[in-house]
Amino acid sequence: MASSATVNANAVIEQFKNRRTYYPLSKDLSVSTERIQEIVKEAIQHVPSSFNSQSNRAVVLFGADHEKLWDITTEVLKGIVPEDKFEPTAQRMAMFRGGAGTVMFFEDQDVVKAMQTNVPLYAEQFPVWATQSNAMLQFAVWVALEAEGLGANLQHYNPIIDAKVAEQWKIPSSWKLSSQLVFGGRTGPAGDKAFNPVEDKFKVFGA
Numbered sequence: 001m002a003s004s005a006t007v008n009a010n011a012v013i014e015q016f017k018n019r020r021t022y023y024p025l026s027k028d029l030s031v032s033t034e035r036i037q038e039i040v041k042e043a044i045q046h047v048p049s050s051f052n053s054q055s056n057r058a059v060v061l062f063g064a065d066h067e068k069l070w071d072i073t074t075e076v077l078k079g080i081v082p083e084d085k086f087e088p089t090a091q092r093m094a095m096f097r098g099g100a101g102t103v104m105f106f107e108d109q110d111v112v113k114a115m116q117t118n119v120p121l122y123a124e125q126f127p128v129w130a131t132q133s134n135a136m137l138q139f140a141v142w143v144a145l146e147a148e149g150l151g152a153n154l155q156h157y158n159p160i161i162d163a164k165v166a167e168q169w170k171i172p173s174s175w176k177l178s179s180q181l182v183f184g185g186r187t188g189p190a191g192d193k194a195f196n197p198v199e200d201k202f203k204v205f206g207a
Ligand SMILES: Cc1cc2nc3c(=O)[nH]c(=O)nc-3n(C[C@H](O)[C@H](O)[C@H](O)COP(=O)(O)O)c2cc1C
Pocket: 019, 020, 021, 022, 153, 154, 155, 156, 190, 193
């Protein structure tokens, strides 16, 4: 049986609350690159997946590789956004590039297809479940990195950067990019956040 220290759920919920969107970020990492790799590896191993299919994949970029991702994204956007409207986009790209690293999350379509073949009853559901599992991984990594004092924000420049990313980092063709979590040192507090009433979002019966 796996051992685990019992912690009050409030300690876990505190970390959920502590997870916020932080931009801009600095290149000052208060934790080692090894620690960040360890966090992502632990999360990818322990986040659940449908039928334990383990479709999640992640690539962590630091330093020049992180900057390369945002240079690639800038170049791709230059071909899409009109030149006279590019300045805000350029500033946003510079902001992400100014972070220390990026976690790229992927869903392995070979795993999804194998599940569809092996369990045809749920064929339509496997892509949805893979995305749900991937979202759990994104959340887990976001919470864990910020629990260590870092800041992070979640971006979605897929699918327009997919081909260039695959070429640059030799990503297997079955890995479908889902999101990019930019991380780095916090340079200020998270912005204000409005909360709709929890009563509108929650019901209970039989308690
Ligand atoms: C599924 C999902 C997609 C998101 N996509 C983006 C995005 O593309 N760019 C971005 O800057 N933030 C994105 N966000 C961040 C949200 O805007 C942010 O989480 C939300 O406003 C609440 O703020 P908080 O993260 O500080 O709690 C995304 C969040 C989620 C959960």
